[in-house]
Amino acid sequence: MASEFTLVRRVEFSETDMAGIVHFSNFFRYMETAEHGFYRSLGFSVIMDNFDPPLGFPRVHAACDYKRPLRFEDTVEIHLLVKEKRSRVLNYAFRFLKLPANGGVAELVATGELTVVCVSHGGEKMEAVPIPSELAAKIEVAPAALLAS
Amino acid sequence: MASEFTLVRRVEFSETDMAGIVHFSNFFRYMETAEHGFYRSLGFSVIMDNFDPPLGFPRVHAACDYKRPLRFEDTVEIHLLVKEKRSRVLNYAFRFLKLPANGGVAELVATGELTVVCVSHGGEKMEAVPIPSELAAKIEVAPAALLAS
Amino acid sequence: MASEFTLVRRVEFSETDMAGIVHFSNFFRYMETAEHGFYRSLGFSVIMDNFDPPLGFPRVHAACDYKRPLRFEDTVEIHLLVKEKRSRVLNYAFRFLKLPANGGVAELVATGELTVVCVSHGGEKMEAVPIPSELAAKIEVAPAALLAS
Amino acid sequence: MASEFTLVRRVEFSETDMAGIVHFSNFFRYMETAEHGFYRSLGFSVIMDNFDPPLGFPRVHAACDYKRPLRFEDTVEIHLLVKEKRSRVLNYAFRFLKLPANGGVAELVATGELTVVCVSHGGEKMEAVPIPSELAAKIEVAPAALLAS
Numbered sequence: 001m002a003s004e005f006t007l008v009r010r011v012e013f014s015e016t017d018m019a020g021i022v023h024f025s026n027f028f029r030y031m032e033t034a035e036h037g038f039y040r041s042l043g044f045s046v047i048m049d050n051f052d053p054p055l056g057f058p059r060v061h062a063a064c065d066y067k068r069p070l071r072f073e074d075t076v077e078i079h080l081l082v083k084e085k086r087s088r089v090l091n092y093a094f095r096f097l098k099l100p101a102n103g104g105v106a107e108l109v110a111t112g113e114l115t116v117v118c119v120s121h122g123g124e125k126m127e128a129v130p131i132p133s134e135l136a137a138k139i140e141v142a143p144a145a146l147l148a149s
Numbered sequence: 150m151a152s153e154f155t156l157v158r159r160v161e162f163s164e165t166d167m168a169g170i171v172h173f174s175n176f177f178r179y180m181e182t183a184e185h186g187f188y189r190s191l192g193f194s195v196i197m198d199n200f201d202p203p204l205g206f207p208r209v210h211a212a213c214d215y216k217r218p219l220r221f222e223d224t225v226e227i228h229l230l231v232k233e234k235r236s237r238v239l240n241y242a243f244r245f246l247k248l249p250a251n252g253g254v255a256e257l258v259a260t261g262e263l264t265v266v267c268v269s270h271g272g273e274k275m276e277a278v279p280i281p282s283e284l285a286a287k288i289e290v291a292p293a294a295l296l297a298s
Numbered sequence: 299m300a301s302e303f304t305l306v307r308r309v310e311f312s313e314t315d316m317a318g319i320v321h322f323s324n325f326f327r328y329m330e331t332a333e334h335g336f337y338r339s340l341g342f343s344v345i346m347d348n349f350d351p352p353l354g355f356p357r358v359h360a361a362c363d364y365k366r367p368l369r370f371e372d373t374v375e376i377h378l379l380v381k382e383k384r385s386r387v388l389n390y391a392f393r394f395l396k397l398p399a400n401g402g403v404a405e406l407v408a409t410g411e412l413t414v415v416c417v418s419h420g421g422e423k424m425e426a427v428p429i430p431s432e433l434a435a436k437i438e439v440a441p442a443a444l445l446a447s
Numbered sequence: 448m449a450s451e452f453t454l455v456r457r458v459e460f461s462e463t464d465m466a467g468i469v470h471f472s473n474f475f476r477y478m479e480t481a482e483h484g485f486y487r488s489l490g491f492s493v494i495m496d497n498f499d500p501p502l503g504f505p506r507v508h509a510a511c512d513y514k515r516p517l518r519f520e521d522t523v524e525i526h527l528l529v530k531e532k533r534s535r536v537l538n539y540a541f542r543f544l545k546l547p548a549n550g551g552v553a554e555l556v557a558t559g560e561l562t563v564v565c566v567s568h569g570g571e572k573m574e575a576v577p578i579p580s581e582l583a584a585k586i587e588v589a590p591a592a593l594l595a596s
Contacts, residue, residue, distance in 0.1 A: 012476070012479075012480050012483070013315060013316065013321075013479055013483060013493065014315060014321050014323060014476045014479060014480075016315050016316035017311060017312060017314050017316065018196075018311065018315065018316065018317075018319075018369075018370055019205060021207075021316075023311075024181075024207075024208045024211055025174045025177040025178050025181075025312060026174070028174040028177060029174050029459070029461045032459075033459050033460070033461075036459070036520075040520075045520060046460065047167075047519060047520075056168060058168070058170075058218070059215055060214065060215050061212070061214050061215070062173055062212065062215075063210070063211065063212035063213075064210070064211050064212075065209065065210050066207065066208055066209050066210070066211075069207070069275075071316075072316055072492075072494060073487075073492060073494075126218075161330075161331050161334070162330055162331070162334060162344065162464060162465065162470075163327045163330060163470050163472060165465035166460060166461060166463050166464065166465065167460065167465065167466075167467045167468075167519055168465075169465045170465075172460075174461060178310070178312045181310075182310050182311070182312075185310070185311060185371075189371075194370075194371060195311065196370060196371075220465075221343075221345060221465055222334075222343060222345075316494075317503060317505070319505075322475065322505075322506045322509055323472045323473070323475040323476050324472070326471065326472040326475060327472050330471075330472075354466060356468075356513065356516070357513055358512065358513050358514075359511070359513070360471055360510065360511050361509065362508070362509050363507065363508050364505065364506055364507050364508070364509075365507075367505070367573075424516075
């Protein structure tokens with residue numbers, strides 16, 4: 001069972017804006033990429049086409065708090081923690097840390113949150129359904145101490 | 150004095166993802182575009198290079214709640230309301246409405262929020278400063294009834 | 299019958315990069331948006347789901363030549379011209395003009411090209427097929443003089 | 448001296464579009480990321496702020512030919528080759544290979560091209576200048592056999 005996942009990436013030029021920093025919308029793409037890496041680490045893909053009807057995980061809530069800017073070629077560590085697990089809903093907390101170029105201490109640049117719902121989509125209609133038990137069995141809520149830190 | 154702004158746009162192909170709907174991160178780009186249109190409607194640009202040192206409005210908080218999917222070629226109305234105005238901080242509430250193709254009732258697809266801080270950036274250092282009085286004088290908080298609806 | 303289409307848009311903040319100009323990849327999104335507007339102006343959508351199997355227009359070639367930078371809040375006119383029309387293939391030429399803020403002469407900022415193929419996609423397999431005659435009948439190649447200008 | 452660089456990345460969800468494949472504009476972002484990795488492999492950054500006035504490498508030409516679709520979670524190898532090196536100009540050729548999930552043969556999904564010019568930008572004006580000799584000394588044109596393959 002797993003309750004966290006860490007992704008490290010380097011900021012790309014196309015992710016910056018004219019203010020010289022990562023455009024704020026890209027933090028949401030980073031969160032999603034970490035989420036999908038988390039499923040992959042459990043042996044799943046977010047695209048569950050082998051279910052009939054196929055399942056997906058649309059987002060119902062997304063939020064981000066920005067503390068420091070992130071710049072081109074910065075190395076950022078995106079840390080995902082499972083904050084809440086319900087029958088049809090998963091809630092993730094994220095921390096974005098800028099890793100120092102020459103050793104030293106990592107800086108917290110942002111925190112985020114994502115709430116996703118498991119849905120089946122036969123045709124146009126989407127309907128919330130329980131997360132498949134094979135996947136749910138592998139996910140657990142992170143310890144309170146970790147979530148609070 | 151103004152407390153709201155409305156932007157209408159048509160969903161572009163490159164804004165969709167493989168789930169066939171607008172990628173959730175694009176709602177944040179839509180919010181920002183409405184915010185910049187709001188400043189423009191007041192005779193300002195978000196880029197205030199004519200101040201010395203130049204001013205900017207980095208985001209410190211962004212959030213979105215998704216209710217219904219938005220699809221390619223849908224027409225979406227983004228409605229900005231000023232929710233809070235402080236000396237150095239502005240907080241905006243957003244509503245995303247899908248306009249019906251053939252008359253009928255607009256559907257609420259999402260709500261959002263953006264908090265921005267006025268900063269001066271001489272060199273690398275950014276420092277929160279009061280919003281220029283010329284701009285602040287034109288912005289007022291929307292009536293409670295509007296914000297609650 | 300139509301051989302051209304013009305789209306005007308204002309550069310958005312999220313389309314810029316840390317060099318302070320529109321990121322070069324966004325010119326390709328602009329071209330595609332003009333192409334889709336062209337189909338819409340003829341009464342069609344690029345998504346042809348009412349055919350069985352459904353049709354689409356994947357790109358096989360895209361190119362752009364950049365002459366001048368485009369900046370935040372610039373107004374850009376994207377001009378599409380049909381350069382070549384074959385049974386299964388359409389080739390478009392594009393010109394990007396920056397419209398002057400206070401009258402004056404528009405500046406050519408870039409030229410581009412897009413080649414798209416009509417395909418049917420039953421299942422995973424895509425196969426080139428003739429452009430539907432209803433659509434093909436409305437598209438014609440632009441006069442040589444226009445293409446050369 | 449170096450004449451090539453290889454970057455491997457996994458396709459992210461936000462890079463796909465409603466056709467279920469990587470949006471064609473993203474191949475240009477992939478090319479640029481490989482180009483910047485190439486400079487970094489030589490000990491440089493594309494942002495040369497330590498020169499006075501600072502130098503940059505805006506694109507003057509970009510092109511891509513698409514052969515096969517690339518999908519979510521595909522692993523793609525982006526191969527950069529130096530095709531031409533002039534005093535102020537570099538021209539790169541790219542190959543995009545989809546790496547097979549379970550061994551087997553890599554598939555060519557696209558080829559591309561990027562031409563960049565070295566410019567100095569003191570103030571608003573940009574002017575083409577020679578590539579710094581420290582960087583130019585490390586870059587060489589790839590063997591004809593490699594470029595032709």
